[in-house]
Amino acid sequence: MKGSGLGNVPTFKVAVHTTNGRGFTPEELAERCANKIIAISDDANPAIRAQAHAFRGELLKTLVFYIREAVKSDRTTVYNALTDAGQTELAKHIRRL
Amino acid sequence: MAFNGNFMCTSFKKELLYGAHDFDASSGDTFKIALYTNSATLNASTTAYANTNEVSGTNYSAGGQALNPVDPTSSGTTALLDFADETWSNATVTARGALIYNTTPNTTSISLTNPAVIVLDFGGDKTSTAGDFTVVFPTADASNAIIRIA
Numbered sequence: 001m002k003g004s005g006l007g008n009v010p011t012f013k014v015a016v017h018t019t020n021g022r023g024f025t026p027e028e029l030a031e032r033c034a035n036k037i038i039a040i041s042d043d044a045n046p047a048i049r050a051q052a053h054a055f056r057g058e059l060l061k062t063l064v065f066y067i068r069e070a071v072k073s074d075r076t077t078v079y080n081a082l083t084d085a086g087q088t089e090l091a092k093h094i095r096r097l
Numbered sequence: 098m099a100f101n102g103n104f105m106c107t108s109f110k111k112e113l114l115y116g117a118h119d120f121d122a123s124s125g126d127t128f129k130i131a132l133y134t135n136s137a138t139l140n141a142s143t144t145a146y147a148n149t150n151e152v153s154g155t156n157y158s159a160g161g162q163a164l165n166p167v168d169p170t171s172s173g174t175t176a177l178l179d180f181a182d183e184t185w186s187n188a189t190v191t192a193r194g195a196l197i198y199n200t201t202p203n204t205t206s207i208s209l210t211n212p213a214v215i216v217l218d219f220g221g222d223k224t225s226t227a228g229d230f231t232v233v234f235p236t237a238d239a240s241n242a243i244i245r246i247a
Contacts, residue, residue, distance in 0.1 A: 010101060012243050016192075016219050019228030023186070032182065032233060039236045041201050 027070065030063035100133075100218040101193040101207055104141040104214045106246070107168040110144065115207040118214070120242065120244075122168045126201045130157050130183055130232060131176030132192035139216040140194055146198040146211035155227070156192035166199065176246040179237035184229050192226040195232060 017024070017032070037059060040052045075094055082091035112118060115222050119125040133139060137150035165181040180197075184189075195217040202209045223230070235241040 011245075012241060014103075014217050014219070014235060015225040015233040017145070017231045017233055018223055018225035018228075020214075020224075020226040021228055023229050024231070035236070039238065039241075 026064050026067035029067055030060055033063050033067075034060050099135050100139060100216075101139070102140075103216050104139075104143070104216040106143050106213040106215065107141050108212060110143040112207060112209065112212055114232045115214065116214045117202045117204070117207055117209060118162045119203065120166045120169050122166050126168060126199050126203070127178060128166060128180070128197055128199050129161045130164055130195050130197050130217075131159075132157065132185075132190065132195050132230075134191070135193035135222065137194065139194060140231060141216070143196065143213045143216055145209075145213055146196060146200075152190050152192045152234075153226070154188060156188040157185055161195075163200075167237065170237075174235045174247065175239035177239060177242035178244040179242055180234050182231055184231040185225070186229055189223050189226050189228075190230055191229070192216045194217065194223050 017028070034056055038052065038056050040056065042049075044052065047062060075097065079091045079095045082088075082094060109118070120128075131148075132152045133145060134150050134152055146160070151161075152161060153159070160183065162183055164183055167179040167181065169176060169178045171177065197217070198211050199209075199214060199216040200211055202212050217232070234243050237243075238243065241246070
């Protein structure tokens with residue numbers, strides 16, 4: 001069984017990403033998402049590696065676009081929720097973010 | 098004291114043979130991840146969750162957060178398991194490592210309370226200040242996944 005490996009030699013590694021005074025940007029999240037979807041081996045055939053990098057680049061652009069769309073859409077939802085609650089100034093502030 | 102690497106807990110390996118852990122994404126057990134300071138002593142001998150030297154901070158609750166497992170799968174002759182990345186939002190916290198543990202094990206054949214699964218060493222203190230703290234799990238393949246049976 002692996003994971004920590006036989007004899008407790010680590011064969012996996014987690015990463016920790018943190019931010020200060022903000023959340024993650026769409027670009028940061030898209031990068032992580034792309035890494036989940038596609039992993040490119042350094043040992044792969046150069047032609048296949050180039051193709052994979054090109055695919056990853058296009059994937060990244062699509063992910064960034066739709067994450068931004070999701071953020072904008074959620075702000076619309078929050079704007080309306082705040083407006084309905086009578087917090088119009090706060091709602092305007094959210095919309096301007 | 099202090100973290101000295103990633104470990105799959107020895108007790109967890111034994112408990113697998115008792116059928117104590119179910120990683121099914123929809124109907125399986127509840128696995129949580131708790132964060133610890135570098136004063137914690139967590140290693141392969143860790144058998145269960147304890148709050149000694151667990152971190153504290155804004156938007157961090159003792160016991161940590163529930164993980165979302167991905168259904169076990171296989172690649173070639175290797176069975177593997179993944180978790181969705183876990184984020185503490187708008188948190189002010191500093192952690193050196195973590196423990197993944199099972200809060201709802203099957204105790205039909207073995208007596209257990211919050212049994213430990215895996216110890217994670219972040220390699221250094223990681224801090225978020227009024228921000229997001231995210232544990233990113235490795236690629237879910239036969240060479241890197243967090244839990245593999247080869």
